[in-house]
Amino acid sequence: MTLVTISILLGLLAVVYGFITSRQVLGAGAGNERMQEIAGAIQEGAQAYLKRQYTTIAIVGVVVAVLVYVFLGVIPTIGFVLGAILSGVAGFIGMNISVRANVRTAAAAQSGLQQGLTLAFRAGAITGMLVAGLALLAIAVFYWYLTDIAGYAANDRHVIDGLVGLAFGASLISIFARLGGGIFTKAADVGADLVGKVEAGIPEDDPRNPAVIADNVGDNVGDCAGMAADLFETYVVTVGATMVLTALLFGERLGVLLEPMMALPLLIGGACIVTSIIGTYAVKLSKGKTNVMGAMYKGFAVTAILAIPLIWFVIDYALGGIGTEIGATAASIDGGAPLAEEGTAAQVVSFTGWDLFWCSVIGIAITFLIIWITEYYTGTNFRPVKSIAKASETGHGTNVIQGLAISLESTALPTLVIVAGIVSTFQIAGLMGIAYAATAMLALAGMVVALDAYGPVTDNAGGIAEMAGLDDSVREKTDLLDAVGNTTKAVTKGYAIGSAGLAALVLFAAYTTDLAEFFPGADVDFSLENPYVIVGLLLGALLPYLFGAMGMTAVGRAAGDVVKDVREQFAADPGIMEGTSKPDYAKTVDLVTKAAIKEMIIPSLLPIFAPLATYFVITMIAGQENGFAALGALLLGVIVGGLFVALSMTAGGGAWDNAKKYIEDGNHGGKGSDAHHAAVTGDTVGDPYKDTAGPAVNPMIKITNIVALLLLAALAV
């Protein structure tokens, strides 16, 4: 059995886990009729949204696929289609489980907290395993097809272009899903809050609010389907980029080690699927305790710690001994010639299996640290959230000021961790070290996505309990389950963008190596002394700002539509507020759906056209070499700018949300106090920050990079 076949089997294992667990989840009791009715409305709304979203994406996708085919040929097109479809499948199945698990979680919470936790977490784990499993399968099967069936060499151009095409497909779905879902969820949420809590004075999740179903649908299409597509993309791009870099930097100089080295990232991914599955069973409350976050962390810790020996074993097995030297072997095969054309310090390096192992361990350590930092900035037990809650006492303005201060501050530690990761892994094994750290980070995606996808299930469960008029004790339990949701959601986003920081370096290396291969004559000056590099950096850093502005405005606009619609429904039928007649939930869902789809198009195209425009304009003015330099710098500009925008938005938004929760727990005057009103404002501001604009930056960064790689390939044809 080849290494790739093993990876494929491990990917299938994740799918099997998803299948079995979904039988368990769907087999659980679905509550009384009223609960099922509400859940039905949510399911219907979610499906209606996804249908329209996927239809729109399909139209764009077909156009893009034709362009890919025309400019790059058939294999990248197959990769593109495969990436797009599997990404869609992961999101689609995950969401379908999620909108069925919500009501079952509410029902299970009637029996106890542990029961509710088990059900909700299993639902999340299904999405998690499907994301990791399908992503691994997408790469492994496609790679296996290209090398074993089509017979290309492991580092053949067709293989590289195919993997890039695959990543492009995943990225394109991801940016639409993240942005469309993000706009939907926050337009519904903000709109429902504004017109419900603020104007009509009815509580959250009150069935009289016509936007309440849309709000619950939004949790699923945003935090489940959108996030699944995002992490699927991050996984495919990171693991794919590591393989592409292996092929480009070393290629046949690796000799017999080429195939194992190409398969190694896949094997690491497969190994972590095994430990993730084990980890999901470790998510259990300690006896008599209600520390839900602790239970989650237990699962994550088991996954990550078990991953370390397994990665050791996998490297040892693949390379035929962990001490195998890789760079030196390659160089000696090639008669001591430098490994890459450029001969820069970044590329000539010799390392052993041990080195790759240590870099993978660093990747896992980075994941731990980022989770810990995110918990610090968004958890209710620490200074940041407490300081926002305290600032709420003096009003809306000071709440927002303190929240913005925290969001700015929250970028510091993750940046230092990422910098430390770059420096240490580069010292150990050069660029490949960075790539392996990123791969190990992403290998844990199954577990991380499980933590995140758990959020919308419990959020919905609370809503259903409220709307179905279940006993208050049920709502209390779902609230306990949901309380950690803000933190786990922030954690996933921090993790995704943090890994992007490393992956972007790998992608940039792929860009420069590609450039050297396609345009061997071009003397591209990537030095900071070249003003076109500065121009590229500035334009790149601008993208997340512009993109964030578009996302925020879209939410504001769509939320305004929701407010108008709800007002109209209230005015047309006073029976709604009296509770004697039912609002038209479907109308609001439909409205938000249309708005979200319309609003997601333009910003999604920004990262596709910006690199093209930059390259062609600068080439026209200052020649092709400066065009390449500016484009390369744009790729790094978008990560340097985007990292901070995304980190500050996701952590800040989470902190605002939990500051509100902290006050609702009875601090600073509790629910209904002035401080609470101010905290609700902060939460509203944080909503599009953390769920629309912030997380969409991650796929935006990737897509910019991949478009650049595709552009090079197209120019070279």
Place this chain on the structure above:
Amino acid sequence: MTLVTISILLGLLAVVYGFITSRQVLGAGAGNERMQEIAGAIQEGAQAYLKRQYTTIAIVGVVVAVLVYVFLGVIPTIGFVLGAILSGVAGFIGMNISVRANVRTAAAAQSGLQQGLTLAFRAGAITGMLVAGLALLAIAVFYWYLTDIAGYAANDRHVIDGLVGLAFGASLISIFARLGGGIFTKAADVGADLVGKVEAGIPEDDPRNPAVIADNVGDNVGDCAGMAADLFETYVVTVGATMVLTALLFGERLGVLLEPMMALPLLIGGACIVTSIIGTYAVKLSKGKTNVMGAMYKGFAVTAILAIPLIWFVIDYALGGIGTEIGATAASIDGGAPLAEEGTAAQVVSFTGWDLFWCSVIGIAITFLIIWITEYYTGTNFRPVKSIAKASETGHGTNVIQGLAISLESTALPTLVIVAGIVSTFQIAGLMGIAYAATAMLALAGMVVALDAYGPVTDNAGGIAEMAGLDDSVREKTDLLDAVGNTTKAVTKGYAIGSAGLAALVLFAAYTTDLAEFFPGADVDFSLENPYVIVGLLLGALLPYLFGAMGMTAVGRAAGDVVKDVREQFAADPGIMEGTSKPDYAKTVDLVTKAAIKEMIIPSLLPIFAPLATYFVITMIAGQENGFAALGALLLGVIVGGLFVALSMTAGGGAWDNAKKYIEDGNHGGKGSDAHHAAVTGDTVGDPYKDTAGPAVNPMIKITNIVALLLLAALAV
């Protein structure tokens, strides 16, 4: 008469203008006794603050001066002290005029709008001319002393180090003044609003509010003294960097052209002082109109348009013919050797006087465009402000969301303008082209500062009219005058940070050339392919975020102290609210003073220590060459990150403020409506954005760059 002597005389002309005009301003009627009493309290408070601020800065300054002396010798130390003192003088005099012109403007507004405008604008013009004049004098006199008296060659290392020292002195004052003043003004403003408008329900500028004098003092120490120090620094750094670059890049290869080329930036500065003085007399309302902004723009347009032929003349005169070739002459003198060691495209270039002229014109055009864009984003007539006002209808949350969206969006056009400026000037005359565009931009500083320093005068005038119980018609006139203040203040900040975008490139070039000269053996890889460059970029981009977080938190904390103090005063003496006894204004002023001074220290030290830490840590880990690379990248990272943070904060804050004004003008329900309450929240959030954190980023960028240059010089000793 040498070119430098002419520059000195033109610098003196600005000082003479300031002296004469201040006689005129101080000769105007100072209103009735009550008005003078209030103005007296403001003067006292402002002086108390400045005294304490300068004392603190002096202590830090002496320590730094000793360090400069120990590591770099006597001439940089003289430069440092000179820069620091003259920067302080410009701010000190300007503010003293400002706190005397406020009451006179209120008195003049009793006679008519034009009278009020003339007085307030003249007061602003004094600060403007002093900033430009003293900055020009600082460089010109010091340069004249070093070359004519001390006898050093124009490109001697002592001259270069002296100019860098001068810039460092100006920058150090600037960051403290911007940050201390910014924290003071916004802590007082936010605190006064929170406890006055929101809690006690009394209007702005109500004399019963104990924080009202502190608020008025804040306008002066922030927008006048702080801004003056900032622009003084920007002027000195930009013009100085152009001279340093001339010396480093070309040096004696310029032959007979060396001295004219060194003096040319000074002459351009001098020429624009003449046109700025003419421009101040063009600030007049059209007959029967009340378009204050139009009157201001007339003044600016006259200044800028007259500057074009004068700059042409100055270049023609200095070089002995505008067609003189500069690069070619230099090369031929040097026997055709390349102009710089590196031989990169960025450095070898040949250009004529015409080219420098066109680059200067582009600099002026950039200034025009940035003013126009800022007006668009912060003026009440355009979409951005209107959209925030409209979003206020649906509450605090949507107001803030839309404001944040606008603040993110507002970075796009200025970035494109700066990018276009970099590309076009670089195409024309290489790095020197960029340097001349920046110099021409800064040469207009006298007029730009005048527009800005006008703001606090009219703001105070309104406050005094209110507190002294003058007729409502007076307040209406001061309100008309004040309405443009938000825009002019935003314009100045956009201008300062925009010029920093160009100046940073020049400073980076100075860094790399310095490096090549001091460490000729070092093979520093500034390529984006070097991971230590990425590390530097990330760390650099982090600085403005961390710095912004500190500034915002400081304002929140200090504003909280103000709230507590005011509450205590109200509780201790109920007569205050009844209007029967006077609050203790001085106590609040003293409290804000102490808080602002305490809070400004740590963030101000961040840009000093961050470059040092980056260099030493990376050198330790990866060797000196990577240390230099990371440090260089940090310099660009801080501009790439800082440009967006500063632009978004200053434009966003201005837009929020004017959205409130727009609603107060009777739109969306007018004063007291729900929309107005939401807009007040947005204004409060925008306050520390636009007046504390945002504008302080500009000096922060410069100081990081200058510390790097000093570090090189110190390492080379």
